[in-house]
Amino acid sequence: MLAKRLIPCLDVRDGKVVKGVQFRNHEIIGDIVPLAQRYAEAGADELVFYDITASSDGRVVDKSWVQRIAEVIDIPFCVAGGIKTVADAGKILEMGADKISVNSPALSRPDLINELNYHFGQQCVVVGIDSFFDVVSGQYQVYQFTGDESRTQKTRWLTRDWVSEVLQRGAGEIVLNCMNQDGVRQGYDIAQLKSIRDLCTVPLIASGGAGAIAHFSDVFTLADVDGALAASVFHKGIIEIAQLKAQLIAAGISIRP
Amino acid sequence: MQLVIVDTGCANISSVYFAFKRLGVDASISRDGKVIKAADKVLLPGVGTAHNAMAKLQQAELIDTLQQLQQPLLGICLGMQMLTAHSMEGDVPCLNLIPSEVLPMQSAGLRLPHMGWNTLHSISEHPLMHGFSVIDYVYFVHSFAVAPDAYSLAQCHYGNDFAAVIGKDNVAGAQFHPERSGKTGARLLQNFLEWQL
Numbered sequence: 001m002l003a004k005r006l007i008p009c010l011d012v013r014d015g016k017v018v019k020g021v022q023f024r025n026h027e028i029i030g031d032i033v034p035l036a037q038r039y040a041e042a043g044a045d046e047l048v049f050y051d052i053t054a055s056s057d058g059r060v061v062d063k064s065w066v067q068r069i070a071e072v073i074d075i076p077f078c079v080a081g082g083i084k085t086v087a088d089a090g091k092i093l094e095m096g097a098d099k100i101s102v103n104s105p106a107l108s109r110p111d112l113i114n115e116l117n118y119h120f121g122q123q124c125v126v127v128g129i130d131s132f133f134d135v136v137s138g139q140y141q142v143y144q145f146t147g148d149e150s151r152t153q154k155t156r157w158l159t160r161d162w163v164s165e166v167l168q169r170g171a172g173e174i175v176l177n178c179m180n181q182d183g184v185r186q187g188y189d190i191a192q193l194k195s196i197r198d199l200c201t202v203p204l205i206a207s208g209g210a211g212a213i214a215h216f217s218d219v220f221t222l223a224d225v226d227g228a229l230a231a232s233v234f235h236k237g238i239i240e241i242a243q244l245k246a247q248l249i250a251a252g253i254s255i256r257p
Numbered sequence: 258m259q260l261v262i263v264d265t266g267c268a269n270i271s272s273v274y275f276a277f278k279r280l281g282v283d284a285s286i287s288r289d290g291k292v293i294k295a296a297d298k299v300l301l302p303g304v305g306t307a308h309n310a311m312a313k314l315q316q317a318e319l320i321d322t323l324q325q326l327q328q329p330l331l332g333i334c335l336g337m338q339m340l341t342a343h344s345m346e347g348d349v350p351c352l353n354l355i356p357s358e359v360l361p362m363q364s365a366g367l368r369l370p371h372m373g374w375n376t377l378h379s380i381s382e383h384p385l386m387h388g389f390s391v392i393d394y395v396y397f398v399h400s401f402a403v404a405p406d407a408y409s410l411a412q413c414h415y416g417n418d419f420a421a422v423i424g425k426d427n428v429a430g431a432q433f434h435p436e437r438s439g440k441t442g443a444r445l446l447q448n449f450l451e452w453q454l
Contacts, residue, residue: 002367002415003374003394040439045374071275076396076437093304096271098398098437121305123370123398172370203372226373256374256394 003256005045005227008234012051029235042241051081052147070096101126104144117170127171131159132179177207185211193223261296264288269304276436290322303335308347330428337430346401354428357403365416370400379412385448393441395433
């Protein structure tokens with residue numbers, strides 16, 4: 001039976017792993033390669049690396065760390081951040097990444113999704129979506145350039161509409177980051193994930209809000225997501241992956257031991 | 258031992274190269290027919306679409322070379338699909354080393370692509386499957402598959418059964434990604450290195 005995936009997310013800035021709260025105040029967690037290796041050995045099913053500076057300050061970022069990860073890691077990993085063209089994506093895939101994830105550049109130029117699908121196949125193309133619940137309008141809205149607080153902006157897209165758009169353009173997987181929940185460890189945004197699940201015909205990964213083991217079992221059982229992404233609970237040692245997996249298995253959730 | 262990874266120009270070549278390096282084997286990556294013919298073992302990687310991948314093999318004039326190999330040949334993911342007679346992905350003839358056909362997955366309503374870790378069943382006694390059991394998980398990413406037939410060495414279930422590993426004579430292929438399947442995947446690659454015809 002296909003297992004639900006547990007995915008530690010490593011936010012990368014200048015070759016170091018960092019983590020902020022609600023996308024701000026980033027603190028350095030450690031070096032990428034040993035952290036990646038530690039997670040793979042601890043039982044992570046997949047890793048995601050977000051180069052969070054890349055899209056927002058418009059420069060070409062040194063991605064040589066991708067190859068260093070590919071050399072030591074024997075589980076799949078995805079690289080996100082600053083991928084604006086087919087050539088950018090091709091380089092990262094050649095260095096050994098299994099998937100590439102696009103977010104802000106896809107909002108700026110949605111054809112990028114079609115182009116990546118055509119050149120690398122649907123299975124390589126992940127679309128990350130930063131979704132914020134606007135209390136005034138009562139709507140979930142898509143945000144762009146969230147790696148840099150000073151440039152973060154609301155887009156014209158409602159989250160549901162953008163999900164439909166990226167599916168139609170050939171996305172192979174969606175990572176839905178619920179910004180209101182990010183880094184505060186109060187649980188995944190089950191209501192939003194459930195509503196997106198209904199229209200998402202490809203794998204859906206929950207992101208933002210994991211703080212306790214119960215949050216993972218909730219998001220798998222209540223929102224039927226394919227994977228759950230988390231950062232701070234793993235980096236800070238609040239949850240050990242082995243213990244998390246054992247409890248999810250005991251709860252009857254399909255998990256790779 | 259000389260292992261050659263066929264340079265298909267697709268994306269997972271370095272992952273496959275590093276996976277063998279972790280097993281202590283420094284593979285060559287080549288699209289030179291002479292180098293491939295002279296290898297002890299040949300690996301055919303592949304990510305992308307069958308149509309593009311077959312076109313690349315044709316451009317590099319490698320179709321005959323691969324069809325005439327006598328030494329062990331292992332295809333991975335799309336590389337496995339290219340070993341068959343035909344793929345419905347782009348309706349393209351393949352290498353026809355194993356007379357199976359690649360069809361769109363019949364997932365009985367389950368989401369596609371089939372992406373993630375899944376278990377194997379109906380595991381054969383083939384040397385490539387040595388040490389595998391039904392509790393082992395391997396990593397899949399695909400939307401097309403080979404239906405179980407006489408050449409299936411192991412199957413996987415996702416809505417319906419499909420062939421996870423296929424083999425005939427000196428040729429075999431894995432639909433999953435052994436280079437990304439942890440210790441279980443490494444076992445398949447090690448079995449391939451040890452495979453004596």
